[in-house]
Amino acid sequence: MSVHRLGIIMNGVTGRMGTNQHLIRSIVAIREQGGVQLGDGEVLMPDPVLVGRNENKLKALAEKYDLPHWSTNLEKYLADSDYPIYFDAQTTNRRADGVRQAIHAGKHIYCEKPTATSLSESLELARLAKSSGVKNGVVQDKLFLPGLLKLKRLLDAGFFGKILSVRLEFGYWVFEGDWQVGQRPSWNYRKEDGGGIIVDMFPHWRYILDNLFGPVRSVSCLGVTHIPQRMDENGKPYGCTADDAAYATLLLEDGIIVQANSSWAVRVNRDDLLTIQVDGVEGSAVAGLRDCKVQHRVNTPKPVWNPDIENPFDFQDDWQVVPNNAVFDNAFKIQWEMFLKHVFRNDPFPWDLLEGAKGTQLSELGLQSWREKRWIDVPDLTV
Incomplete structure (x- = not known):
């Protein structure tokens, strides 16, 4: 050898x-x-x-x-x-x-x-x-997580037909550090130290969307600092100067609409810390970090809005789990x-420094959209 x-x-x-x-x-x-x-x-x-x-x-x-x-x-x-x-x-x-x-x-x-x-x-x-x-x-x-690899398998197989929308939910409660130690470093919440959830997470959303669904063409974003004060690693209070949540809508090249919520001030009531729901004419899927479940059009229930009776559907039962069919490495x-x-x-x-720059671009445009309270187009980048 x-x-x-x-x-x-x-x-x-x-x-x-x-x-x-x-x-x-x-x-x-x-x-x-x-x-x-x-x-x-x-x-x-x-x-x-x-x-x-x-x-x-x-x-x-x-x-x-x-x-x-x-x-x-x-x-x-x-x-x-x-x-x-x-x-x-x-x-x-x-x-x-x-x-x-x-x-x-x-x-x-x-x-x-x-x-x-x-x-x-x-x-x-x-x-x-x-x-x-x-x-x-x-x-x-994140492109190589088991849940997203299964989602990519569905995309390659044409499972969705025409894709209509993507809903991305990310986040969890990060403790403030007073009565429970925070599970993220304090610099994450200081803008002057490069912190903020938009700067941290939008580069991830950019490469996920670009690689799986198509180029991002415009963005509307609202950022917020929900928790104004936290305790640092030495137990001292500090003011949070960076955003800890962001609520964005993005438009992709083929007219696919993306809703992307990112928060370190949300309690999880979903299958995973990150879930991505894809809705298409032929079927839908929800992918987490490791698992993915689907609902084809033939398995889709037919609810009717009626708040005066008990819900007759168990909506979770109408989804099927995508099998592993492979050994997934880290x-x-x-x-x-x-x-x-x-x-x-x-x-x-293919994931070079130019691809990395696209992530920084989306972060900057998200911050600009928040600051100016308007939609911002995403131009192509070249070197």
């Missing part, structure tokens, strides 16, 4: 998402499974160096997962040709500087989204990567393997 080593600079993996999804469940998992199988006895083995600002956290992670390399000196490894890939999972307001530095060093780029705090900076990174000739990709993890790990193969042997990888 021929093993090909591929060095990766992993910057910012001491945070929750970076540690759990990118390091443990992706890179460490790939190493434990024996690498990425390329066929014909060839294997691609990721070799990470953990880079960041906190020496103690980096050392602890490296020791726990038997990783020999870690450093607080990013510049040292940017100059090291043994590490051709740079990955960034830092906070949003630090990401652009790290990515820009890595592009100038000739590294291939893989990073979390949003790729930057502004559209202009996101486009600058995409153009810089293109002109430098480095391969680049952005995490679009969504982040799937995309990591695809990007590694893209770098090593140029396999297709």
Whole structure:
């Protein structure tokens, strides 16, 4: 067996998402499974160096997962040709500087989204990567969740016929931190630190809608800060300056209407933290993170509005569960393997920094719509 080593600079993996999804469940998992199988006895083995600002956290992670390399000196490894890939999972307001530095060093780029705090900076990174000739990709993890893969299966099979509308519901109650510790970091609720649910979640909605249903052409958005004060990680109160909920309507290219509600101040009464309902002439589906259920037109009940009698229908019973029919791997790990193969042997990888910029664009236009209280068209982006 021929093993090909591929060095990766992993910057910012001491945070929750970076540690759990990118390091443990992706890179460490790939190493434990024996690498990425390329066929014909060839294997691609990721070799990470953990880079960041906190020496103690980096050392602890490296020791726990038997990783020999870690450093607080990013510049040292940017100059090291043994590490051709740079990955960034830092906070949003630090990401652009790290990515820009890595592009100038000739590294291939893989990073979390949003790729930057502004559209202009996101486009600058995409153009810089293109002109430098480095391969680049952005995490679009929700496309690889089991529930959305099942939804994609339905779309490819033409299950819906003509699609009429999509209803996207996301969110849960994030505790304020006084009588129960909050389950999200405090910077999420400070605009000056890159926080806000529009900036955080609209990039996800953009790639989901673009990839599954068609390009987003216009948006109307209302943001709000429902909870004005929270407690930080040290138990000190702070004022929330960023939006914690957003209520949006979007129009897609083929006239599909999307309603997208995002909130960290909502109590869940649905099948999952994220549900996407698709209604078409021939049938409907509701997808969560892992499951998906359908209702074909022949199974659709025929209710009549009559509030004077008990409801004679059990509407939930009229839906059928879409079977797994496959073994689903971790969504982040799937995309990591695809990007590694893209770098090593140029396999297709369409989710580049320009796609990341589209997510930042929708966030900016959503904020603009909220500020100006009007619909905003979404122009095409190019580099």
